Amino acid sequence: MAKGNYYDAEDKKNMEKEEIRALFRKYKEDNDKETRDILIEKHIYIAEILSKKYSNRGIDYDDIFQVACIGLIYAIDRFDIDKGYEFSSFATPTIIGEIKKYFRDKGWTIRVPRRIQELSKKINNSKVHLSQTLQRSPTVEDIAQYLDCSEEEVLEAMEASKVYTPQSLDITFDSNNDDKDINLAELIGEEDHYFSKVENSDFLVKTMNILNKVEKQILVERYFNKKTQVSIAESLDISQMTVSRIEKRILEKLRIEAEKTLII
Numbered sequence: 001m002a003k004g005n006y007y008d009a010e011d012k013k014n015m016e017k018e019e020i021r022a023l024f025r026k027y028k029e030d031n032d033k034e035t036r037d038i039l040i041e042k043h044i045y046i047a048e049i050l051s052k053k054y055s056n057r058g059i060d061y062d063d064i065f066q067v068a069c070i071g072l073i074y075a076i077d078r079f080d081i082d083k084g085y086e087f088s089s090f091a092t093p094t095i096i097g098e099i100k101k102y103f104r105d106k107g108w109t110i111r112v113p114r115r116i117q118e119l120s121k122k123i124n125n126s127k128v129h130l131s132q133t134l135q136r137s138p139t140v141e142d143i144a145q146y147l148d149c150s151e152e153e154v155l156e157a158m159e160a161s162k163v164y165t166p167q168s169l170d171i172t173f174d175s176n177n178d179d180k181d182i183n184l185a186e187l188i189g190e191e192d193h194y195f196s197k198v199e200n201s202d203f204l205v206k207t208m209n210i211l212n213k214v215e216k217q218i219l220v221e222r223y224f225n226k227k228t229q230v231s232i233a234e235s236l237d238i239s240q241m242t243v244s245r246i247e248k249r250i251l252e253k254l255r256i257e258a259e260k261t262l263i264i
Contacts, residue, residue, distance in 0.1 A: 071098030
């Protein structure tokens with residue numbers, strides 16, 4: 001770069017710094033929202049950089065970036081230009097603090113007490129330290145002694161930490177043969193719809209016994225043969241209103257029988 005161009009770049013950089021300082025002083029004096037918006041726009045890159053560092057950890061980047069922007073706003077509101085600090089140095093720990101707090105509060109699949117979350121973090125850190133010190137994997141007793149807590153507390157926190165990053169149902173395991181691997185979803189039991197059909201069929205058979213001949217015919221025609229009340233009324237030589245009343249009576253009987261089944 002030519003010497004003249006270098007000085008031009010430096011001058012431009014210094015001018016931008018002075019402009020930002022002036023904006024911070026103005027915002028401190030009048031708390032103007034438009035001034036804050038300009039400061040946010042000029043420093044949004046800090047939120048972007050820090051958000052990317054915490055992406056791919058189980059929470060969407062967009063959510064992390066939104067939290068980082070909130071941290072940036074907090075930093076702008078609290079920053080005192082007269083103390084002589086660079087804003088980026090002041091804003092970075094503020095934004096990181098907001099992101100980490102969000103991970104603690106939202107990153108757990110199932111909500112667990114804060115003390116368990118904090119203990120889980122200490123356990124993870126102690127495992128690294130103790131592994132290096134003991135030259136082996138630390139036991140629960142080792143961790144409990146190191147953290148000055150009970151083994152029950154360590155076990156509770158270790159068990160609770162499993163909900164932080166649940167396994168995907170698409171995770172694959174070796175099936176010990178040459179055919180193909182199997183995934184976790186195939187190992188988990190699921191409701192067999194065939195049994196539901198059997199139960200429903202059994203319920204209908206039992207319920208039909210409490211219906212009279214006309215009620216049975218209307219039930220079959222309406223819900224199995226998909227006929228209208230008008231066509232059923234014509235075939236039975238009764239009014240459509242009568243069919244409607246009988247249908248309501250049938251449904252009420254079915255409801256009562258269903259409630260009895262649930263109670264049993």
